[in-house]
Each structure stands twice: as structure tokens, then as C-alpha cells.
Amino acid sequence: MNPSGLEKQFYDFFERNTSVMLLINPEIGKILDANPSAQQFYGFTRNQLIGMPISQLNLLSPEKILEEMKLAVSEKRNYFRFQHRLSNGEIRNVEVHSTPLISNQETLLFSIIHDVTDRTLAEAKVATLLDEKEILLREVHHRIKNNMSMIYSLLELQIDSIKHPSAISALTDAASRVQSMAMLYDKLYLTQDYDQISVSQYLNSLTSEIVSNFPNSEFISLELDIDDADLDVKRLQYLGIIVNEILTNIMKYAFEKHQEGNISISGRILNTDYLMSIKDNGKGMPESIDFENPSGFGLSLIQFLSKRLNAILSIERKNGTEIHIRLPIKIS
Template sequence: MSELQPNHSPTQPKLTELRMIWSPVVYEALFNEATDAIFLVDAQTLYTVDCNRRAVELYEAESKQALIAIQGHQLQRQQFTPVELEEIANTINQTGSWSQEIEYVTLKGKAFWGHLTAKQFAVEGRLINMVWITDITARKTAEVQIRASLQEKDLLLKEVHHRVKNNLHIISNLLDLQSDQITEERLLNVFNDSQNRIQAMALVHEQLYQAQDFGKVEFGDYIYRLINNLMFSYGDRMRSIHPVVEAEPTLINIETAIPCGLLINELVTNSFKHAFPEGESGEIHIQLHRDQRQKLHLRIWDDGIGLPPELEWQSSTSLGLKLVKILAKQLKAVISFDKSELGVGTSVRITFAELQHRSRF
């Protein structure tokens, strides 16, 4: 049995001896076989005191001696200022670490991007910053390519909105030219209504063309411009009617903006044409707000003569009210017609949520 005793666990002195033998070997393996560049930097002078093989490769140095005894920030494309170095030192002293993405230049002049992480520890009373630098050039290159692709996509979308807007204006102008040959008032009104519907859609694309976000329309501003277009379209006939717009600044996607814009166009046009006969004066109010649950509340009311008592708007054969029904269904909206708070005129309340984006690709 005594012959087997040497195979038992070593004594404490032998453990210490093993640690003394293995520590440099393990340190050397971990340090030099690491996939990241590692620098040991004097925290006071910021000079490199040691670095691993990966650092030599990454910075295209002949040997580690070429990297030792220089300050690491001298290898950056844009070196830190003394003020920035002081701020970094303060951060490391307070938190024990610091990290940032930095563009470097190798000793042979090749640029690359690295993610730097620095941690501080003490060795025999001397503060040392251990700095890891991971090569992130491939990721940065991919990000640049993605940004360029997104910019190209934005330009294409902008061009699409611009062309759609122009084409809709051309159609509107053709209708306008054609209407010059029409003498019958009923047909002239049909042409005018069609022009206004086209202009309502064109206005959405015009605002998208001018916007920073090509998928969103600032709908408060859209309503003001839409009403101005309608007032201009009807000209002197609407001089006695005063529109009042109370619309919060609200961003709405294109899926919602076009049917909502057409809906407002139909309802306001209906008030213009039918609420104030024989040139009577009055007001048309357009209100829009978004509640805390992100529901949109649109209300359009006037102080005109109101709807005929026998009218069932949902079964009406009027093209305008048919469109209102179709557009409300498209918006998945709850819609109601009643008298305004003044006891006269018509009030239309519409509640709906913003429609979800459909995949365009």
C-alpha cells in the first residue's frame, strides 16, 4: 500500500511549487494565444509595457518591441486630446473600466476599426491598464454598406413619391382641361369632385416627398393644406363658409393617411355643397386627436341645415356617402352621424387605429 502513496494529492508545498511552474506557462498561453490584441499599459505614463502576438499581427509590427514604449493612442487615426485622455483616466479610476470603438492605423499605414476595452488593476503597487482590442472592421464595413443601401432606398422612395405626385397632378390637370368643354353643371361638379379626390391623394405623396420619414405623414399639417385646396377649388362659392381646423401634430403612416385624407375630403366636400344652401354663411369644424391608447379621433361638424331626417347614410346611393362607407371600412373605423352640439347641422365622429404596415417587399 505504501507504494501507492505518491499517487495521492500533493502536499501544500508541492501545490505551491506547481503553481510557480504552471503560472508563467498558463499566462503565456492565455496572453499570446488570445484572439484579441492585448496591451499592458502603465496607467500613469500611458506607455505600453507589454503586448501579445495578436497585437503584433493586428498592427502589422515587425515585433512586439515596435509597439512597446509607445502610447497606444498614437496608433489612432485621430489621437485623443490631453483633455480627453484625462476624462478617460478619470472614468477608469472611478469605474475600473472603459470602452469605445476607435479607428486605428497600423504601422504600415492600413486603417482598421477596433473595439477597445480597458480594465485597471494593481501589480506590486503599480497601476496597470489591461487593454483588449477586437478587430471590428468587417462589422463597420457592413454598417457602411447598409447605410449606403438605406440611403439609396430613401432616394428611390423619394423619387417614387415625387413621380406619383406629379402623375396625379397631371391627371388632375387633364380633368381640368376636359372640364372646360363641359357646360352641364352636374357633369362639371363630377369632374370637380374627381379632381379634389386626386388632389387629396397627391397631397399625401407631396408631404411624404418633403418629409424626413418617407413612411409617415404629419397629418395635422395635411388637414390644413387639404382644406385650403378645397377652398381654392370651390372659389367664390365658399367665400361665406369659414373652416376651423383643430388638429394636433400627428404622424400617420401612408396606409392610414390616404383613406383618411379621402374620407375628410368627402365629408368636408359634402358640407361645402349641401350644408349651406343659397350662399348662407357658416362654419365647418375639423378636429383630430390621438388618445392615450393611440386611437385616432376625427370629428367633422358644421352649423348648416343638417341631414334630411329620412336619410340612412349607410344605404345612400350618393357616390360621396358610398365612398365614406368604403373608406371607413378600409380604416376599420367606428363612424356615427348626428346633430352637432349647437342642435343644428351635422356632426360626424370617426374613431380608428392606425393601420399596420403591409410588407412592401
């Protein structure tokens, strides 16, 4: 193509650029010029490329190619992904940036072509690996859940075989902790996101299950109003164990035998924190119980996990007991 039809500066840029470049007549879909990089990439001489229908390179139908060129001419789109055929028959995946160019009162398309075949293959490989990872993680979570369920069942069997009250209490508490973790892995098995899981979905199931495990559960009403938030799995596991310990304590000690009672649990997002409240209308937690100076394994576990969560715990003793748990949604 004679440079008199274009500014010489552009023509020099076109000729010397290492990127693959074509000038195309969008009305008839034919190549008007190809720079040396295009000749090298496609494996055709300049004379072979000039006048060649673009459909000889592009695998789309001629009609579809004309539609795409109209979009480029009208500037409705300037980025495209195509498959182009080289002179040796090899198919390459390309990204094409096209923009209209006026020359001698004629609208042409100036197209810059990038070969992205290797990147496309790499992306496909990564997608396959991610699929395989998801399948593996799903299987791992399923097996962990099954193993924890087995441990829970063994603890239940052991509880049935012993008579000592303190041993029964200790094993029951251990079984409850295992159950809370098994439930988390069950949720992970069903979710599509293995990094985060719904707080409300997990805690609604967990709290209902904990309460129902106690013989006095038929006398206790459970009110749940837990807003959703996304916590990473590890932090949600810690929170689940803390809630398990608090609820277990309430069900054991807050109400007299066959006493009707109420437990309300709420969860709210407050700026960058998540605030949980667990309230009962039972006989109240003794003043001797202090999260800062715990006595007993359960309270020590709550204190330990709270520190891991950067959580703040507080107790209100009025018409029963209300425990507040405030933790950052994300660790910075």
C-alpha cells in the first residue's frame, strides 16, 4: 500500500512495529495491507495477504465476520477474540483490537492482532486444575465429616456404656464439640465456596441441633435472628465452638428440670464487626464465672478461641443472662 494514502508517521509505525497489524476494507472484508510481523505470523507474503478475504484467516463465517467488522467501524466494540488459520493450516487463538481509520475519505479498519494461544491453553489447564481441586476438596471435606461423625457415634456409644456422672458429662461435652465441627464440614461439602461459608446458615443449624440434643429441649423455645456474613472457615469453626460451649452451659445449668424457658440468639453486622448475642431467661450465670479468669475446660476453651478471633466477650446478668460476642469480620 502506497504511503501517500496515510501519514508517513503512521506508515513507519505500521511497518516497523513488532505487533501483527492489518489494514482491512470492512465493506468487502478484504485485507488492504499487512506489516512484516503479520507476514511472519501468518506465513504468507505481503502480496499474498493483500486482497485476501479476511475469512481465509478468520474461522468465523463471512457473514459473521462482516457483522463483527460493522461493530468495530461503528466503535460499538473494539476488542474481539477469534481463531485464525495460518498458511500451514495451524489454528491460533488471537485477540484483535480494531479501530476505524479514515484514509482518502474511506473508512478502513486498523487491526492489531495478538497471539494468545499459549495463554488460552494455560487458562484451560488452570480451569481443569481448579475443577480437580474442587473435586478433591469436596471429597476431603466429605471424608472429614464422615470421620467426625464416626467419632461422635463412638463417643455416644461410650456414654451409653458408663455410669459415672462426671465421665458422662465430659464425654457428652466432647461429643457436642465434635458434632459442631462435623456440621461445619457438612456445610462445606455442600457449598461452592471453600474459603467462606454463610454464618447464618451454619449457626442456625448448629444451635438448633445443640438444643435438641438435651432431654429438656421440649420445654425450651429457641429464637434465631442471625444476619448473614461471610467468615473464613477457620474463624467460623472457632465461633461455632464458642457458641456450642455457651449453649451447652445454658442447657445444663440455666433452667430447672421441666422448666419452660427461652433462648434468643441474634447476629448483626456492625460496621466491620460481627456482633452476636446469646440470651436466656434462666436463673442467671453466677458472678463467679468470668471469661477473663476462666475456671474449667469449657471457659478456658472459650477464652482461648476468643483470643484467636480477636473477639471481645461480655456478660449481662439481668432477667437471666446475655452474652455478647464481638469479632472483626476480617482479620487485617
